[in-house]
Amino acid sequence: LGQFWALHLVSSLGGASLTSVARHLSVSAPTACASVDPLVDRGLLARRRSATDRRAIELRLTPRGQRIEARVWAQIGVVMDEAVAGLPPGDVAIAVRVFRTLRDRLDAGLPTEGAA
Structure with a gap:
């Protein structure tokens, strides 16, 4: 990993x-x-x-290396598709939004106090 x-x-x-x-x-x-x-x-x-x-x-x-990385990401996509199969689309959309927000906050560093 x-x-x-x-x-x-x-x-x-x-x-x-x-x-x-x-x-x-x-x-x-x-x-x-x-x-x-x-x-x-x-x-x-x-x-x-x-x-x-x-x-x-x-x-x-x-x-x-580019080819290997692309293949790994493609496989991750397959696993993620299988993981969310059968979940209501609204739940998937909420999860995607939350994880994107977490990613963005982590990329930006720790959020300031009181930030939503």
Whole structure:
């Protein structure tokens, strides 16, 4: 699971440093490296030295990594469709709205006190 989120993070950021992956996943740099190394070994991520900071390592999704990520998201979509099958459409709409709101609030950081 950690490997998929590392792959997805690099994809959504259009590339990321190993330090950035660790920070976004709230793990140590060695833990992030342990998730990223197998992805590099399998050709899903490419690693290179930063052009602006020779100490930093930049990660980019490879074409193979893009295909794998798309397949995983497609499978997640199938599982989600099965999970909501038979639920009233109104309930599904409410759940989607709540989860989008939670995602947006988490992406923005902790909400201010009294925010709805």
